[in-house]
Amino acid sequence: MRDPFRAALRQGFDAVPKVALITGVTGQDGAYLSELLLAKGYTVHGLKRRSSSFNTGRVEHLYRDPHEEGVRFFMHYGDLTDSTNLIRLMQQIRPDEIYNLAAQSHVQVSFETPEYTANADGIGTLRLLEAIRILGMEKTARFYQASTSELYGKVQETPQKETTPFYPRSPYAAAKLYAYWITVNYREAYGMHASNGILFNHESPIRGETFVTRKITRAVASIRAGIQDCLYLGNLDAKRDWGHARDYVEGMWRILQQDTPDDYVLATGETHTVRSFVELAFGHAGYSIEWSGQGVDEVGIDRATGHSLVRIDPAYFRPTEVDLLLGDPTKARTVLGWSHTTPFRDLVREMVDADMAAIAGTAIAGAAVPAEPAE
Ligand code: NDP
Ligand code: GDR
Numbered sequence: 001m002r003d004p005f006r007a008a009l010r011q012g013f014d015a016v017p018k019v020a021l022i023t024g025v026t027g028q029d030g031a032y033l034s035e036l037l038l039a040k041g042y043t044v045h046g047l048k049r050r051s052s053s054f055n056t057g058r059v060e061h062l063y064r065d066p067h068e069e070g071v072r073f074f075m076h077y078g079d080l081t082d083s084t085n086l087i088r089l090m091q092q093i094r095p096d097e098i099y100n101l102a103a104q105s106h107v108q109v110s111f112e113t114p115e116y117t118a119n120a121d122g123i124g125t126l127r128l129l130e131a132i133r134i135l136g137m138e139k140t141a142r143f144y145q146a147s148t149s150e151l152y153g154k155v156q157e158t159p160q161k162e163t164t165p166f167y168p169r170s171p172y173a174a175a176k177l178y179a180y181w182i183t184v185n186y187r188e189a190y191g192m193h194a195s196n197g198i199l200f201n202h203e204s205p206i207r208g209e210t211f212v213t214r215k216i217t218r219a220v221a222s223i224r225a226g227i228q229d230c231l232y233l234g235n236l237d238a239k240r241d242w243g244h245a246r247d248y249v250e251g252m253w254r255i256l257q258q259d260t261p262d263d264y265v266l267a268t269g270e271t272h273t274v275r276s277f278v279e280l281a282f283g284h285a286g287y288s289i290e291w292s293g294q295g296v297d298e299v300g301i302d303r304a305t306g307h308s309l310v311r312i313d314p315a316y317f318r319p320t321e322v323d324l325l326l327g328d329p330t331k332a333r334t335v336l337g338w339s340h341t342t343p344f345r346d347l348v349r350e351m352v353d354a355d356m357a358a359i360a361g362t363a364i365a366g367a368a369v370p371a372e373p374a375e
Helices: 004-015 028-039 057-062 083-093 107-112 114-134 171-190 212-224 245-257 274-284 330-336 344-365
Strands: 019-023 043-048 073-077 097-100 142-148 193-199 231-233 263-266 289-292 299-302 308-312
Touching: 019 028, 019 083, 028 043, 028 057, 028 245, 043 083, 057 073, 073 083, 083 114, 097 114, 097 245, 107 114, 107 171, 114 142, 114 171, 142 171, 142 245, 171 193, 193 245, 212 231, 212 274, 212 344, 231 274, 245 263, 245 330, 263 330, 274 289, 274 344
Parallel strands: 019 043, 019 097, 043 073, 097 142, 142 193, 193 263, 231 308
Antiparallel strands: 289 299, 299 308
16 A cells, blocks of 8 residues: 655655754744755654644645655654654654754743653653664764753853853753753764754744743734733843844754764854843834833833833743853854854844734734733
8 A cells, every 4th residue: 555654755765865853843943944954955854742723833834745746844743752652753764864853942831840841851852862772873863952041041151152061040951951961972972973052042933922032022013003001021131142043943954964963052142131122122113112110010111102011020030040141152153154144133123023914914804813922
């Protein structure tokens, strides 16, 4: 009997030299990386979770019926907490490159779900590395681990680079610390081409709605459209090194193209407060914000009307905060020839414009406007 998956897979192998497996394909980075690899001629296999609601919106435009000829994008059900599933898929797909992007990636949520976060983000990485080893793919498959600037946590040195000591400040960061070191260990113990990208925050119009940048840009669009009154935030003074996700997936790919595996910081080398993101985003929509009051009573007021646009909700404060992140991407620039291309201001504008266009679209279609995000 003809198996459409295998037939298409064979076509893929015939047509292009490389096959990639992306865990977390339905996430922000998974979507941008899939686009990049498909454009480079790869066959891309993505791991997606079974969900009772639609969770493939970010890659919908890449999907084609696998019965068609020449299909190079496939999705498979799986989960980083299920080793037998990972081993079977790895055996079936035999990827040349594995990008481990899947994670419970929300820092605040990790305080609520620490055990699950450790299982998926920490042990999940081990499960993938073991699958490679069990199948004897140590010398044929290259492995990318989505490490994070959250590893620096309570920062020991600014700017942060590859040699800066780690000090994780959340269950998420502690789980990613394990994933970082188990990746290094498998490289050293088994000679695997396994690398960490230590990526600083990167955003886009398809960023998850509960991360602060997207929460802000969605609120700006909703307030402008008259369907939201006020934006509630937590710590306005946290500083982040924010870049565009499109640039960062290019860096991931470059890391795996090196002859020698290694660990790299990808960052812009600039840092900005949440407050300045708020000011720029509202500014792009025609508002000018004036701050008044202090601490939990601080309010961001519209200079033109006196209306309160931004208020503080302590529910968004974290038990332990990461106050300042600023990356030094010198190694990535010199070894990989990588640097970010989207300036901070353009990133903010692109996100606000996309959310305003989306709101206009839903208003025209008369569809329900999404509720304000929780975290
Ligand atoms: P997202 O939260 O947008 O995507 C995470 C992906 O992981 C989703 O596809 C999600 O599936 C999937 N996932 C979650 N849990 C599991 C699980 N148990 N098994 C299988 N899949 C799972 O994250 P980003 O795209 O922003 O980030 C990608 C990776 O990079 C993550 O590991 C993140 O921790 C890391 N990172 C991100 C940075 C950033 O600024 N964006 C910076 C540094 C590191 P579903 O769609 O079903 O939820
Ligand atoms: P972060 O991103 O924790 O850096 O992790 P997030 O956007 O959630 O927070 C950034 C900063 O903004 C402050 N903040 C708020 N954050 C959220 N989510 N919601 C709020 O209302 C709010 N108000 C203020 C936070 O306290 C924080 O200081 C992201 C994730 O993508 C991780 O997976 C990734 O590893 C790191 O970036 C690098």
